[in-house]
Amino acid sequence: MKTHLTLLPSLLIALFIAPLTSEASAPLPKKPPIPKDNPMTPLKVELGKQLYFDPRLSKTGTVSCNSCHNVMSAGVDNTAVSTGILGLKGGRNSPTVWNAAFLSTQFWDGRAKSLEEQAIGPLVNPVEMGMPNHDAVVARIKEIPGYVAQFKKVFKGEDSVTIDNFAKAVAAYERTLITPNASFDKFIKGRKRALSDAAQAGWKTFQEVGCTSCHQGAAFAGPDLPEGQGFFMKFPTFADNSYVKTYKLMDDTGRHDATKNEADKHMWRVPTLRNIALTAPYFHNGSVKTLDEAVRVMAKTQLNRDLNEDEVTNVVAFLNSLTGQFPKQTMPRLPDYPNGSIVD
Numbered sequence: 401m402k403t404h405l406t407l408l409p410s411l412l413i414a415l416f417i418a419p420l421t422s423e424a425s426a427p428l429p430k431k432p433p434i435p436k437d438n439p440m441t442p443l444k445v446e447l448g449k450q451l452y453f454d455p456r457l458s459k460t461g462t463v464s465c466n467s468c469h470n471v472m473s474a475g476v477d478n479t480a481v482s483t484g485i486l487g488l489k490g491g492r493n494s495p496t497v498w499n500a501a502f503l504s505t506q507f508w509d510g511r512a513k514s515l516e517e518q519a520i521g522p523l524v525n526p527v528e529m530g531m532p533n534h535d536a537v538v539a540r541i542k543e544i545p546g547y548v549a550q551f552k553k554v555f556k557g558e559d560s561v562t563i564d565n566f567a568k569a570v571a572a573y574e575r576t577l578i579t580p581n582a583s584f585d586k587f588i589k590g591r592k593r594a595l596s597d598a599a600q601a602g603w604k605t606f607q608e609v610g611c612t613s614c615h616q617g618a619a620f621a622g623p624d625l626p627e628g629q630g631f632f633m634k635f636p637t638f639a640d641n642s643y644v645k646t647y648k649l650m651d652d653t654g655r656h657d658a659t660k661n662e663a664d665k666h667m668w669r670v671p672t673l674r675n676i677a678l679t680a681p682y683f684h685n686g687s688v689k690t691l692d693e694a695v696r697v698m699a700k701t702q703l704n705r706d707l708n709e710d711e712v713t714n715v716v717a718f719l720n721s722l723t724g725q726f727p728k729q730t731m732p733r734l735p736d737y738p739n740g741s742i743v744d
Contacts (some may be wrong), residue, residue: 414436424541425584425588425612425616425617425618425620426588426617426618427580427585427588427589427618428499428504428578428579428580428582428585428618428619428724429578429580429618430578430580430678431578432499432501432502432575432578433501433627434504434575435514435516435627436567436660438516438568438571438572440572440575440576441554441572443550443553443554444554444568444569444572445569445572445573445576446573446732447547447550447551447554447569448495448568448569448570448572448573449573449732449734450547450550450732450733450734451465451541451547451566451569451570451573452464452465452466452471452570452573452574453731453732453734455467456540456544456734456737456743457523457529457531457537457540457541458484458523458528458529458530458531459485459529459531459532459743459744460485460486460530460540460743461529461741461742461743462485463484463485463528463529463530464529465497465519465522465570466630467482467483468482468484468490468494468522468528469494469495469496469497470584471497471498471577471729472720472729472731473676473678474498474580474675474678474679475496475497475498475500475577475679476493476495476496476679477494478680478681479494479681479686480681480685480686481493481494481495481685481686481689482494482528483677484525484527484528484529484530484579485527485528485529485658487528488526488527489527490527490528491527491652491685492508492652492684492685492686493508493511493681493682493683493684493685493686494533495507495508495671496672496674497574497577497681497723498577498579498674498675498726499577499578499579499619499672499674499675500515500518500574500576500577500663500672501515501574501575501577501578502617502618502619502620502621502627502672503621503669503672504622504624504625504627504629504631505627505628505629505630505631505669506518506627506669507669508654508668508669508671508684509519509655509657509658509659509667509668509669510630510655510658510669511655511658511659513627513628514571514627514628514687515570515571515574515575516564516567516568516570516571517567518571519567519570519571519574520534520537520563520566520567522713523537523568525734534563535563537563537566538561538562538563538566541561542561543737543742544675544736544737544742545567545701546734546735546736547561547733547735548561550735551565551569554569555568576727577727578724578727579674579675579723579724579725579726579727580666580720580724580725581724581725582674582721582723582724582725583595583599583721583723584599584603584718584721585724586724587600587603587721594721595718595721596717596721598713598714598717598718599714599717599718599721600718601714601717601718602711602713602714602715602716602718603720603721604719605707605711605714605715605718606715606718609699609703609705609707610703611698611703611715614631614633614670614702615670615673619672619673619674620672620673620674620722621669621670621671621672621673622670630669631669631670632664632667632668632669632670633667633702634666634667634668634672635649635654635666635667635668635669635684635701635702635703636649636650636666636701637701637702637703637704638700638701638702638704639701641700641701643696643697643700643701644701645699646665647683647685647688648685648687649683649685649687649697649701650666651685652684652685653665653666654666654668655665655667655668655669656682664732667719668684673719673722674722674723674724675722675723675724676691676719676722677691677716677720677722677723678723680694680729682694682697683697691716691719692712692713692716695707695712695715695716695719696712732739
């Protein structure tokens with residue numbers, strides 16, 4: 401049996417995990433795991449924030465990390481698929497960056513093992529930020545005197561502007577994007593009236609029908625695993641229903657697209673449900689516009705269950721209770737490039 405659970409079907413995992421549903425969740429910690437090779441400092445976080453918001457790091461100077469993962473909102477762009485340079489459209493829905501620090505792998509297909517690895521991917525994606533390679537990104541950063549000075553101060557050394565240090569700075573900033581103290585967190589800590597009756601009924605339904613076989617843990621994204629070890633599940637599991645065709649759920653082969661491994665067809669990293677009420681549209685292709693419909697789709701495609709309207713309403717109420725407290729975000733002042741344009 402593979403310990404990362406990648407290849408086990410959903411129902412088999414449910415048999416192992418379902419008895420633990422009373423412990424299937426925990427309050428969201430106020431601090432995420434921090435890798436030993438990338439300690440967080442205020443200066444590093446501030447540098448990472450500037451880089452995160454800077455569209456000049458894209459080929460056309462028009463797209464930043466924040467363009468698709470808007471931290472002034474719910475960490476997404478609330479569109480089915482994001483728009484990159486030159487109006488090009490991506491192939492998948494933009495996952496939220498809020499609480500991504502609690503996930504053991506990144507992207508829908510889990511192809512990035514860490515926030516650091518994830519941070520450098522969009523820079524060179526031809527339909528996202530479109531830079532020709534990472535060397536070109538480093539060269540552009542080096543042309544901005546303010547960045548050169550900051551990199552030197554944060555990372556020390558004369559040649560401190562590197563793509564690895566870029567990744568470390570952005571990841572350090574992203575690890576500050578935590579939303580604790582949701583109503584559900586207060587409920588788990590013992591404040592039973594923190595949840596409405598509907599939300600409590602929805603939490604009960606959520607557990608009883610088997611949703612916690614996948615959506616468990618503090619982030620409701622699966623069990624705690626070491627960084628780089630993903631928790632993947634097949635979606636859809638039950639494909640003989642109208643939802644699969646209506647929402648084109650099998651058009652994308654998921655993790656298989658990255659690994660080319662037949663066993664990974666339609667396998668996906670289990671996404672977090674934290675702040676799920678704010679991150680519509682839903683699923684990897686952004687095909688479902690409302691949370692209540694997403695609940696129906698998941699119940700049918702993953703558990704072969706047809707929930708009644710009261711059950712759907714209650715589960716939606718529970719999912720709304722996972723909206724946490726967002727720390728205040730301010731737009732950073734970016735270092736200047738005087739007397740000209742840095743973008744070709």
